Amino acid sequence: MKEEFKVISKFIEEKSRVLDVGCGDGILMEFLSKNKVVDIRGLEISKEKVKKCLSKGLSVIEGDAENDLKQFPDLSFDYVILSQTLQAFMNPEKVIENLLRVGKKVIVTIPNFGHWKVRLDLLFKGEMPVTKNLPYQWYDTPNLHMCTILDFYNFCNNRGINIFKTISLNGQSISDIKRSNLKYKNLISELGIFLLEK
Amino acid sequence: MSNLNKLNSVLIKKALKLDCGKEISNFPLAYETYGNLNENKDNAILIFHALTGDQYASGINPLTNKEGWWNYAVGPGKPFDTDKFFIICANVIGGCMGSYGPGSIDPLTNKPLGTNFPVITINDMVNAQYNLLDHFKIEKLFAVAGGSMGGMQVLQFVSNFPNKAKVALPIACTASHSAQNIAFNELGRQAIMSDSNWKEGLYNEKSTNPDKGLAVARMAAHITYLSKQGLQEKFGRNLQERSDLKFGFDADFQIESYLRYQGSVFVDRFDANSYLYITRAMDYFDLTKQFGGNLSKAFKNTKTKFFIISFTSDWLYPTSENKDIVIALNAIGADVGFVEIKTDKGHDSFLLDVPDFLSTIKNYLNTTYSNINERRI
Numbered sequence: 001m002k003e004e005f006k007v008i009s010k011f012i013e014e015k016s017r018v019l020d021v022g023c024g025d026g027i028l029m030e031f032l033s034k035n036k037v038v039d040i041r042g043l044e045i046s047k048e049k050v051k052k053c054l055s056k057g058l059s060v061i062e063g064d065a066e067n068d069l070k071q072f073p074d075l076s077f078d079y080v081i082l083s084q085t086l087q088a089f090m091n092p093e094k095v096i097e098n099l100l101r102v103g104k105k106v107i108v109t110i111p112n113f114g115h116w117k118v119r120l121d122l123l124f125k126g127e128m129p130v131t132k133n134l135p136y137q138w139y140d141t142p143n144l145h146m147c148t149i150l151d152f153y154n155f156c157n158n159r160g161i162n163i164f165k166t167i168s169l170n171g172q173s174i175s176d177i178k179r180s181n182l183k184y185k186n187l188i189s190e191l192g193i194f195l196l197e198k
Numbered sequence: 199m200s201n202l203n204k205l206n207s208v209l210i211k212k213a214l215k216l217d218c219g220k221e222i223s224n225f226p227l228a229y230e231t232y233g234n235l236n237e238n239k240d241n242a243i244l245i246f247h248a249l250t251g252d253q254y255a256s257g258i259n260p261l262t263n264k265e266g267w268w269n270y271a272v273g274p275g276k277p278f279d280t281d282k283f284f285i286i287c288a289n290v291i292g293g294c295m296g297s298y299g300p301g302s303i304d305p306l307t308n309k310p311l312g313t314n315f316p317v318i319t320i321n322d323m324v325n326a327q328y329n330l331l332d333h334f335k336i337e338k339l340f341a342v343a344g345g346s347m348g349g350m351q352v353l354q355f356v357s358n359f360p361n362k363a364k365v366a367l368p369i370a371c372t373a374s375h376s377a378q379n380i381a382f383n384e385l386g387r388q389a390i391m392s393d394s395n396w397k398e399g400l401y402n403e404k405s406t407n408p409d410k411g412l413a414v415a416r417m418a419a420h421i422t423y424l425s426k427q428g429l430q431e432k433f434g435r436n437l438q439e440r441s442d443l444k445f446g447f448d449a450d451f452q453i454e455s456y457l458r459y460q461g462s463v464f465v466d467r468f469d470a471n472s473y474l475y476i477t478r479a480m481d482y483f484d485l486t487k488q489f490g491g492n493l494s495k496a497f498k499n500t501k502t503k504f505f506i507i508s509f510t511s512d513w514l515y516p517t518s519e520n521k522d523i524v525i526a527l528n529a530i531g532a533d534v535g536f537v538e539i540k541t542d543k544g545h546d547s548f549l550l551d552v553p554d555f556l557s558t559i560k561n562y563l564n565t566t567y568s569n570i571n572e573r574r575i
Binding site for chain 1: 503505524525528531535536538540557558561562566569
């Protein structure tokens with residue numbers, strides 16, 4: 001079980017309705033439905049992964065968050081999860097808007113482009129960084145819109161999106177991100193996990 | 199088809215009010231079952247057949263001596279695993295395999311009903327088959343499933359009986375028959391009715407049979423079940439047992455010969471009037487209209503878990519129409535999964551050996567059955 005999923009699952013109250021956008025193989029969905037008895041749905045773009053999810057009996061729809069979120073009514077889920085997918089969208093701003101429309105609360109995880117290894121790669125090697133969480137070369141990356149924890153923090157603030165909680169993940173280590181340690185955590189976190197509300 | 203009397207059949211005594219306004223009662227519904235109903239009676243799956251299907255989903259059809267129409271999907275160890283599930287499949291009313299249809303004898307005249315048989319709908323078919331739950335004393339089905347017209351029946355079943363199936367698998371279908379669908383069906387009907395042997399539907403008494411018309415109907419329909427790419431790959435411009443074109447109208451091309459064969463074997467097993475009635479029922483199917491233009495309302499009270507499947511190369515019931523059902527279900531927060539399976543086998547994919555399709559259904563049914571039993575949902 002990924003550390004990230006543990007954090008996400010702690011955010012979620014029991015017996016809530018959850019939509020996992022970009023649910024992949026459905027590992028988080030399975031974990032949540034076994035441990036939190038949640039009513040959970042998934043949306044996934046890859047046919048192969050959708051088939052895997054359905055094979056596990058998970059209610060997953062093949063679709064693309066940029067086009068297919070609109071079919072879900074306003075506030076129809078208690079939580080909507082977007083795990084490490086935001087950077088792959090053509091229009092991340094619109095996707096976030098839709099997530100906040102569909103979900104009462106939204107959990108967004110971003111791979112942090114502000115991590116020190118990323119900064120050093122660019123500074124010393126002068127090459128686009130390739131790391132554990134960002135394993136692609138510049139020419140084959142699906143990640144169109146990379147951002148840092150600080151970027152996303154500012155993005156939410158500028159739009160009046162409430163940030164309830166922000167968690168930093170660095171290897172196994174989990175810690176809170178606050179306004180006071182934001183710049184530091186932006187340097188040492190591999191992932192940032194945000195709990196948002198409109 | 200002289201062995202119709204030996205088929206498993208239940209006489210439905212209860213009156214059934216049809217959509218056309220007429221009422222029928224004491225009518226036969228022919229069915230077949232596979233596997234065993236368990237003690238809890240929680241492992242039953244009702245499978246609905248498509249236009250030219252029948253109750254013989256699996257095994258050998260005793261009337262045609264050929265494999266059942268869903269042999270790839272139904273049987274021991276198969277997706278609808280008869281070692282595990284109790285599968286029920288009935289011939290739809292209007293059909294010609296023992297259920298009440300235009301070939302049934304009118305007790306008043308002692309002759310086949312022919313076109314005196316009432317025009318039936320998908321709704322009527324489903325309501326007739328609902329009686330099978332009583333017959334087998336099943337409180338709630340584990341699943342209802344079907345492709346094409348079978349999928350339409352799945353949708354209508356859940357709409358009519360929102361609490362009678364835990365899982366619904368509508369495959370390669372639509373909630374509303376399109377103009378194109380109606381057009382192809384009309385082509386088939388016209389082929390039958392313009393055959394002089396059709397005799398206004400009274401061919402049975404006149405000892406004729408509109409074989410040619412029915413064969414043409416089948417040939418035209420068969421093309422719509424395949425994809426252009428599939429046809430091209432299988433037949434291309436290959437010639438039939440000849441090295442050159444013959445400058446005539448024999449079947450020069452393999453595709454012509456194939457279609458003629460499909461037409462000729464079809465007339466041996468299917469009744470022309472049944473073809474008219476069942477295609478009409480499909481054309482009349484518009485679940486969206488039944489609910490005032492809002493498909494979501496059709497499923498308002500359901501707790502059924504849906505799994506909808508479409509095929510990339512199906513242009514008869516394309517993915518977009520299947521997705522409309524997904525969208526309608528999501529709009530009311532219903533439980534729905536959906537995948538479009540990649541295949542070049544066209545609409546017929548659901549009947550064929552498409553491993554991705556079959557394995558996904560198999561795993562889905564097995565996992566869902568055990569999840570439901572564990573959690574008692």
